[in-house]
Amino acid sequence: MIQLSQVSKRYPNGHEALKSVSLEIAQGEMVFVTGHSGAGKSTLFKLITRIERPTQGQVLVDGKNLGRLPERKIPALRREIGVIFQDHKLLMDRSVFDNVALPLIVLGMPRNEIAKRVRAALGKVGLHGKEKQLPITLSGGEQQRVGIARAVINRPSILLADEPTGNLDEDLSDEIMDIFADFNQVGVTVLIATHDLRQIERMGKRTLHLNEGALIEHG
């Protein structure tokens, strides 16, 4: 599903974020990525979502070579990928409903269909009945779940989560991880960047370790 071969990324300021990284993540797999901050986890995500291009090497997502992907086809790629951030990246002046609906609104889906799917997605992450609230009135864990609902509402084939449990206590972290595991169960490829060794141990999935841009893989 995701394949990197000999990928290096050097930013214009000279920082080399990834050094000749090769990896392959199969369809339906759930994989953790660890590494201290600045080890290249965010860059890896930016390459997969075509926010950045590799300086060297090839990134393939769902068989598409992102290096050759024309600008106008980027939206279609991103609709296949749900992204979750540590800081949620919610629109604070919009309701929970509007936040979660955004990926469907950009598709031009009819309003009543959107409403149906937003309610279903919010139900799945345990936020039933909170559509009308503003994200600011929710707790950190609830905001994270709004972010998850937004990431999965368009039924993407890949989920990327960047430190999704970073600011949450253990119980909430468990809940969030279990939501990801549920999506993985139904065939979604899940890639989670985290520091949370407890979760990695608990889930028992393949783990990739990045150290200063280089990849060290653990079983």
Place this chain on the structure above:
Amino acid sequence: MGSYLTRHLQVLFATLGDMARTPMASINTILIIAVTLLLPALLFVSIQTAKSLSGQWQGQPQFTVFLQKDISDGAAQLIFDEIQLHPKIELAELLSPDDALAEFRILAGRGGGNLDSELAFIGENPLPASIVVMPKSGFANAQHLQALEQELSQFDGIDSVRLDLAWTDRFNAMLNAFSRISVLLSALLFLALVLIVGNTIKLLIYNRRDEIEITKLVGGTNGFIRRPFLYYGSLFGLFGSVVSLVFLLIAASLVAKPFDQLAAAYQSSGFVHQPTLMEIGSLVLIGITLGWLSARWAVAQHLRKIKPS
């Protein structure tokens, strides 16, 4: 198609809502557009008014050919025959000194006065015979008329030729120059408008930076992200041009009275040019187009720079 229209309507109403949420900023921008459009509109109305006045004065171009004072009736008739047969001339009319005096009597009679006693004092009719000449319409432009004027003044027995058009020509030439300057001025103002409104749209784009980043991340196309800003620009243009129309009506009513007086002084039924429906439509269309262009320009410059982080 139906859903495409629905989406556009949604963006339209969302944009109207956003404008209403920041009323002062929106009103400022709309006023800037209104005032900037007002000047070209005023220039246009002035020029149209001047043109219609000039049209009333102009009519058919005419020469008056004054014959020498001491010329005999027979000689005058000969000159008249020659002029009448001239290929560039449509029509000629001979006015004997008596005819001229009769016409003068009618004109002077309006003002009262005692013309007869004055004539008696002079002892004879002081007016020369004259020929009124109308050139063929193909030769009714300034160049031909001047050539014809030259030619006629060479004739034996002709004292002077007066081209009645000389001053309206000058007026029209000035009007043309003024029109050109107005067009140039309007173009510059339109350019300034696009830059100013473009800058406003740029600020709107950066205010909504987070929203744009997230929309890009969830797969919003450039067209989708661009759309609300294009609506912003077009709506600014629409409202700006409507306000400018209101200003124009106020301005027109303020100058209507002195204009009418000016026209009355030239014995024409003066009026300030009333904008036609077509011209009003054009102003609104220009407003919308300029607003849209501003937004398009701002979007092309700044939207690409915003990348999800």
